[in-house]
Amino acid sequence: MNPLKELEKFGQAPWLDNLGRGLVRSGDLARLVQEEGIKGVTSNPAIFEKSMGHTNEYDDEIRSLLDAGKAEIGLIFNSLAITDIKAACDVLRPVYDATKKADGFVSMECNPYLALDTEATLVEARHLWKEIGRENAMIKVPATHEGIPAIQTLLSEGININVTLLFSQEMYKKVALAYIAGLEGLPKDYDLSTVSSVASFFVSRIDAKIDALLAKKAAEATGDEKARIEALAGKTAIANAKLAYVAYEEIFSGPRWEALAKRGARPQRLLWASTGVKSKAYPDTLYVDTLIGDNTVNTMPPATVEAFRDHGKPAADTIKADVEGAHAVLAALPGLGIDLDAITTKLVEEGVELFAVAADNLFGAIAGKCDEITGKKLRISWSLAGNEEAVTAAQKAWTKAGNIRKVWAKDTTIWARADEDKWLGWLDAPTKAKGHQASLEAFQAKVKAGSWSDVVLLGMGGSSLGAEVLREVLVPGTKFHILDSTDPDEVQTLDKNIAIATTLFIVASKSGSTLEPNLFKDYYFDRVAQAVGKNKAASHFVAITDPGSSLEKDATAEGFSAIFPGEKSIGGRYSVLSNFGLVAAAAMGVNIDAFIKEALAAEAACGPLSPPPTNPGAQIGIALGTLALRGRDKLTVLASKGLSSFGAWLEQLVAESTGKLGKGIIPFDGEPVGSASAYGEDRVFVVLKLKGEEAHDNLVGALKPLGHPVIEVEVDGPYQLARLFYIFEIATAVAGSFLGINPFDQPDVEAAKVKARALMEAGGAKDSEKPVFARNGISVYADPANAKALAGAETLEDCLAAHFKRVGAGDYIALVAFIERNAAHTADFDAMRAALRDKTGAAVGLGFGPRFLHSTGQGYKGGPASGVFLQVTCKHVHDVAVPGRGYTFGAVIDAQAAGDLAVLTERGRRAIRVHLDTVDEGLKTLARAVEAALK
Numbered sequence: 027m028n029p030l031k032e033l034e035k036f037g038q039a040p041w042l043d044n045l046g047r048g049l050v051r052s053g054d055l056a057r058l059v060q061e062e063g064i065k066g067v068t069s070n071p072a073i074f075e076k077s078m079g080h081t082n083e084y085d086d087e088i089r090s091l092l093d094a095g096k097a098e099i100g101l102i103f104n105s106l107a108i109t110d111i112k113a114a115c116d117v118l119r120p121v122y123d124a125t126k127k128a129d130g131f132v133s134m135e136c137n138p139y140l141a142l143d144t145e146a147t148l149v150e151a152r153h154l155w156k157e158i159g160r161e162n163a164m165i166k167v168p169a170t171h172e173g174i175p176a177i178q179t180l181l182s183e184g185i186n187i188n189v190t191l192l193f194s195q196e197m198y199k200k201v202a203l204a205y206i207a208g209l210e211g212l213p214k215d216y217d218l219s220t221v222s223s224v225a226s227f228f229v230s231r232i233d234a235k236i237d238a239l240l241a242k243k244a245a246e247a248t249g250d251e252k253a254r255i256e257a258l259a260g261k262t263a264i265a266n267a268k269l270a271y272v273a274y275e276e277i278f279s280g281p282r283w284e285a286l287a288k289r290g291a292r293p294q295r296l297l298w299a300s301t302g303v304k305s306k307a308y309p310d311t312l313y314v315d316t317l318i319g320d321n322t323v324n325t326m327p328p329a330t331v332e333a334f335r336d337h338g339k340p341a342a343d344t345i346k347a348d349v350e351g352a353h354a355v356l357a358a359l360p361g362l363g364i365d366l367d368a369i370t371t372k373l374v375e376e377g378v379e380l381f382a383v384a385a386d387n388l389f390g391a392i393a394g395k396c397d398e399i400t401g402k403k404l405r406i407s408w409s410l411a412g413n414e415e416a417v418t419a420a421q422k423a424w425t426k427a428g429n430i431r432k433v434w435a436k437d438t439t440i441w442a443r444a445d446e447d448k449w450l451g452w453l454d455a456p457t458k459a460k461g462h463q464a465s466l467e468a469f470q471a472k473v474k475a476g477s478w479s480d481v482v483l484l485g486m487g488g489s490s491l492g493a494e495v496l497r498e499v500l501v502p503g504t505k506f507h508i509l510d511s512t513d514p515d516e517v518q519t520l521d522k523n524i525a526i527a528t529t530l531f532i533v534a535s536k537s538g539s540t541l542e543p544n545l546f547k548d549y550y551f552d553r554v555a556q557a558v559g560k561n562k563a564a565s566h567f568v569a570i571t572d573p574g575s576s577l578e579k580d581a582t583a584e585g586f587s588a589i590f591p592g593e594k595s596i597g598g599r600y601s602v603l604s605n606f607g608l609v610a611a612a613a614m615g616v617n618i619d620a621f622i623k624e625a626l627a628a629e630a631a632c633g634p635l636s637p638p639p640t641n642p643g644a645q646i647g648i649a650l651g652t653l654a655l656r657g658r659d660k661l662t663v664l665a666s667k668g669l670s671s672f673g674a675w676l677e678q679l680v681a682e683s684t685g686k687l688g689k690g691i692i693p694f695d696g697e698p699v700g701s702a703s704a705y706g707e708d709r710v711f712v713v714l715k716l717k718g719e720e721a722h723d724n725l726v727g728a729l730k731p732l733g734h735p736v737i738e739v740e741v742d743g744p745y746q747l748a749r750l751f752y753i754f755e756i757a758t759a760v761a762g763s764f765l766g767i768n769p770f771d772q773p774d775v776e777a778a779k780v781k782a783r784a785l786m787e788a789g790g791a792k793d794s795e796k797p798v799f800a801r802n803g804i805s806v807y808a809d810p811a812n813a814k815a816l817a818g819a820e821t822l823e824d825c826l827a828a829h830f831k832r833v834g835a836g837d838y839i840a841l842v843a844f845i846e847r848n849a850a851h852t853a854d855f856d857a858m859r860a861a862l863r864d865k866t867g868a869a870v871g872l873g874f875g876p877r878f879l880h881s882t883g884q885g886y887k888g889g890p891a892s893g894v895f896l897q898v899t900c901k902h903v904h905d906v907a908v909p910g911r912g913y914t915f916g917a918v919i920d921a922q923a924a925g926d927l928a929v930l931t932e933r934g935r936r937a938i939r940v941h942l943d944t945v946d947e948g949l950k951t952l953a954r955a956v957e958a959a960l961k
C-alpha cells in the first residue's frame with residue numbers, strides 16, 4: 027500500500043506544504059488528494075514567492091486586476107492568493123465532508139509584517155477569513171507573544187486557525203491553552219465541532235541550528251565524549267516534538283477539556299511543519315517516520331511527499347516511542363552549553379524575519395510582473411559613483427525595518443517624532459481624486475461652456491507651482507495664466523495679456539490667509555467689477571481653499587461661482603494631486619481621467635507593500651537621503667524640454683521639506699548647463715526625461731565618469747507627469763527621514779512673513795541705512811557684519827568680488843531677485859549664474875521674490891548655513907495700488923525683500939542687497955559687474 031495512504035491508519039494526516047496556481051489547474055492537487063491520501067494544504071509567504079514570483083501562472087489575473095485599476099501590490103497579492111486558496115479549498119472539500127469537518131483544510135498565512143501586532147493581525151485574519159469564505163480554510167497566525175491573544179480571540183469568533191512558527195514547549199502550551207480558552211469564549215449553544223485548529227510545530231530548523239553547535243563541540247572533543255556528542259546529531263528536533271506530543275495528551279484530557287469535548291470540540295492537532303530534512307546526512311523521510319501519532323498532521327514539501335510515498339515507513343505511534351530517550355537528549359544539551367530555550371526564541375524571531383523577507387521578495391516580484399505586463403512607463407537608472415554600497419545598504423536597512431510600511435502607517439518615529447502623522451493625507455490623494463473625478467469633469471465642462479478667453483490662477487508656492495507645471499507639460503500655450511508675484515511690473519504684464527471682462531479667476535490658497543493671493547483677489551475683483559459690474563464680478567471667481575479658511579468665508583460671502591475644498595492633512599507643496607492641482611488641471615483642459623490613472627499607478631507602485639527595491643519613490647528618496655549625508659546635498663535638476671518646468675515644483679518640494687534645523691538638500695533648477703568639470707563634489711544630479719527627448723545627454727554622459735551621482739528618470743509621455751509628482755513626494759518624505767527632520771513643516775517661511783508684515787504695519791520698508799556703495803543708479807546695501815566683508819570696496823565690481831570671495835567648498839550661491847520674473851531678466855541672471863558657477867565651483871540658484879519665499883526660501887533660511895546670497899531689488903517706476911488697502915504692490919514687494927534679508931542677516935548668513943533704479947538697464951550692468959568681479 028502507498029505509505030502515504032497508510033498514515034491514515036495511524037491517525038496521521040499527510041498535508042502538502044505547497045500551493046500554486048499550476049498545481050491546482052493541472053489537476054495535480056486533485057490527484058494527490060484522490061490518489062495519494064493528501065488531506066490538507068499549507069501555504070506560506072515563501073511558498074507563494076516561489077509560485078507567484080517565478081512563474082507566469084498568474085499573469086492573466088494580474089492583467090485583469092490592472093485593467094480594473096487595481097494596481098496596489100497588497101491588493102494584487104491577496105487577490106491572487108485568495109483565488110488559489112479558494113480553489114484548493116474546493117479540491118479538499120470532499121475530504122472535509124467525508125471526515126465530518128475533521129480534515130481537508132487549506133491554510134493561508136496572515137501578512138508576516140503583522141506578526142508582532144495583535145490588532146493588525148486580528149483585522150487581517152478576519153478579512154482573509156471573510157474573503158476566502160470557505161469553511162475548510164484555516165488562517166495562519168504565528169505563535170509570537172503578540173500572536174497568542176489574537177489566536178484566542180479569532181478562535182472565539184469561530185475562525186479556524188493554524189498556529190504557525192511554534193518551536194518551544196512553553197509556547198506550545200500557551201497556544202493549546204489559547205485554543206481551549208478560545209473555544210470557551212464561544213456561545214454556549216455554538217457547535218464546537220465546526221471550529222478546527224492545528225498547532226504547527228517546526229522541526230528541521232531546530233536540528234539545523236543545534237547540529238551546527240554540536241558539530242563545533244564535537245570538533246573540540248575526543249574519544250567517547252566526541253562520540254557521545256556526535257550521537258546527538260539529528261535528535262533534538264524529534265525529541266522536542268515528542269515532548270510536545272506528551273504535553274498535547276495532557277492538555278487535551280481532564281475535566282476542562284472534557285467539558286468542551288462534550289460540546290463537540292475537537293482537540294487542536296499538532297502539525298509537524300518544516301519536515302523536509304535540511305541535512306543530506308539524514309534519511310529524507312526522517313521527520314515523517316519518527317513523528318507519527320494519533321490525531322496529528324505532517325505537512326510535507328513535495329519532495330518529502332514523494333520520498334515518503336516511495337520509501338516511507340508508516341507505523342503506529344512512532345511519536346510515543348522512547349520518550350525517556352527524548353528527555354535524555356534535551357537534558358544533555360545544557361551540559362554542552364546549548365540553551366534550547368534561547369535557540370527556539372531566536373528561531374521564532376528568525377522565522378518572522380524570514381517570512382517578512384520572503385514577502386518582500388514576493389511583493390517585489392509582483393511589482394516587477396506588473397511592470398512587465400503594462401510595459402514600464404517610468405524608468406529609473408542610476409550612476410551612483412562610489413556610493414552604490416552605501417545606497418544599497420540603506421535600501422536593505424529600509425526593507426528590513428519595514429520603513430515604507432511605517433510611512434504609510436504614519437509612524438512619526440521615522441522622522442522627527444513631531445506631528446508628521448497629521449500631514450500625510452497626500453499618500454492616497456490619487457485614490458481620493460478618483461472618488462471625485464466626476465465633480466472635476468463637471469467643472470471642466472462648465473469652464474468650457476463659459477467660453478472664457480483666459481483663466482488666471484492667483485496663488486503662491488504649493489497653491490500655484492503644480493498648476494504651472496501642469497500647464498507647461500500638458501497644455502502648453504493655453505491661455506491659463508498664473509500670478510504669483512507682487513512685483514507691480516509683473517501684475518501689469520498680466521493685465522496686458524488678459525481680457526479682463528472674459529477672464530475666469532481661480533484664487534488658490536490652502537490657508538486662505540496668505541497675503542499675496544488676498545491682494546491679487548482684491549485687485550482683480552475690483553478690476554472685474556469695473557469691467558462687468560459689481561454684481562456680476564463674483565461669477566468670474568472660483569476659490570480653492572481649505573474648509574473653514576478666511577478665503578472660504580469671503581468667497582462664500584461674495585458669492586464665488588464655486589469653492590473647491592483642500593484637505594487639511596495635505597500641506598501646500600504636497601497638494602498637486604489634490605484639488606489644488608486638479609481643479610487647475612480641469613480648468614486648463616487636461617484629460618482628468620488619464621491624469622488620475624497615471625497618479626493611481628504611482629500610488630500603487632509606491633504603496634505600503636512595495637518594498638524599496640521596487641518602489642520608485644523609496645528608491646529615489648533613499649538615494650537622495652544617503653547621498654545628502656555623504657555631502658552630496660546640492661540637488662541639481664536637469665530636464666528635457668517637455669519637463670523643463672518640473673524643476674520649479676521640485677525645488678519647492680525638496681527645499682521646503684528638507685531645509686530646516688540647519689540641515690537640508692538644496693535644489694537647483696534651471697541652472698545653465700556648463701562643462702562637466704564645472705560642477706563641485708557636493709552635487710547630485712536628477713535628470714528628468716520625456717522619452718525621445720534629449721536631456722543634456724552629453725553633459726550627463728560626461729558627469730558620470732567624473733564621479734558625480736546621477737539619477738535618471740525617464741517617462742513615456744507627458745501624462746506620466748502625475749507619476750513624477752507622486753514619486754518625488756514619496757522620495758522627499760523618505761529623504762527627510764534620513765535627515766531626521768519633519769518634512770511637512772516650514773518654520774522659516776513664516777519668519778520672513780512676520781518681518782514683512784511688521785514692516786508693512788510700520789509704513790513700509792525704507793532704506794534708512796547708508797548704502798555701502800552707490801553710483802549710476804545702483805546701490806549696494808549690507809548689514810554691519812556683511813559690510814565688513816566689503817570694506818574698502820570702491821566699485822560695484824569690488825563689492826561683488828569681496829562678497830563672492832567668501833564662497834568656499836560646499837557653499838552655494840543664491841541670487842534672489844524681487845523684480846519682474848520674465849525671460850529677459852532670467853537671461854541676465856543666467857549669465858551671472860554660469861559665470862559664478864564656473865569661477866567659484868559652487869551651485870548657483872535663482873529665485874524671484876516673493877515666489878521663492880514660499881519655496882527655496884525655507885531651505886535658504888532654515889537649511890545649512892552654506893548659502894551666499896545676492897538680493898536684487900528695484901525702484902518701482904509704475905507702481906500699482908491695491909484697492910482698499912492704502913498701499914501699493916511695490917510697497918509690499920519691498921517689505922517682502924527687506925523682511926527676507928533681515929531674517930538672513932539675523933541668522934548670520936552672508937547676504938548683501940543690490941538695488942537698481944532702472945531694472946532692465948541696471949540688471950545688465952550688474953551682470954557685467956559680476957563677470958568683471960570674477961576675473
Ligand SMILES: O=C(CO)[C@@H](O)[C@H](O)[C@H](O)[C@H](O)COP(=O)(O)O
Binds near residue numbers: 070133190231325
Ligand atoms: O503552514 C505551515 C505550517 O503551519 C508550513 O507551510 C510551514 O510554514 C512550513 O512547513 C515551513 O515554513 C517550512 O520550513 P522550512 O522547511 O523552510 O524550514
Ligand SMILES: O=C[C@H](O)COP(=O)(O)O
Binds near residue numbers: 487489534599
Ligand atoms: O506653499 C504654500 C504657500 O506658502 C501658499 O500657502 P497657501 O496655499 O496657504 O496660500
